[in-house]
Amino acid sequence: LAKTTQPISMDSYEGQEVNITCSHNNIATNDYITWYQQFPSQGPRFIIQGYKTKVTNEVASLFIPADRKSSTLSLPRVSLSDTAVYYCLVGLLNNAGNMLTFGGGTRLMVKP
């Protein structure tokens, strides 16, 4: 399983764009990159997933360079409610592979 490295914490202000980068130098060919969000006392919640290039949904964008050794989660115009821990996971869930491993995550604090 590919190990991931993320900043432990980040601070931002409301309305700013936040970019959280994750390093995964040992990513395997079939691995996907998935980001989850976790609020205190709640289970992680899926945000976005990608394999290469750029993926965008209603919540965030995910940028993946050609070598796939890193990825950047971009949160546009954050609000106070985006204060949470963000986890970058690398792996594959299919009929053969069945486990995702969480790293330490990035604790994002959004200030007014």
Add this chain to the structure above:
Amino acid sequence: EPEVTQTPSHQVTQMGQEVILRCVPISNHLYFYWYRQILGQKVEFLVSFYNNEISEKSEIFDDQFSVERPDGSNFTLKIRSTKLEDSAMYFCASRRQDGTNEKLFFGSGTQLSVL
């Protein structure tokens, strides 16, 4: 959006007692998981379950732990003889199975306190 439901939300038990944590996965999901999170630490994988058997398990999931799908809707985690260090938030998760990479849906967790 469909949800994974966990009960109880809080469980307090004495060391050495057995506890059963219950989960109702999303109805059309086929893969089920238990994770745990000790206060202030990262989310740790315990076990995955598919087709009525364990698919993968971590080193944490020792002989004191067991999982069961007793009927078509529930998925349980049993800890036979709880230890102080079992105190944690336990999350159940589930996913569909269609051969491609799928996201996990997590429940809100059961906070287990072992005294």
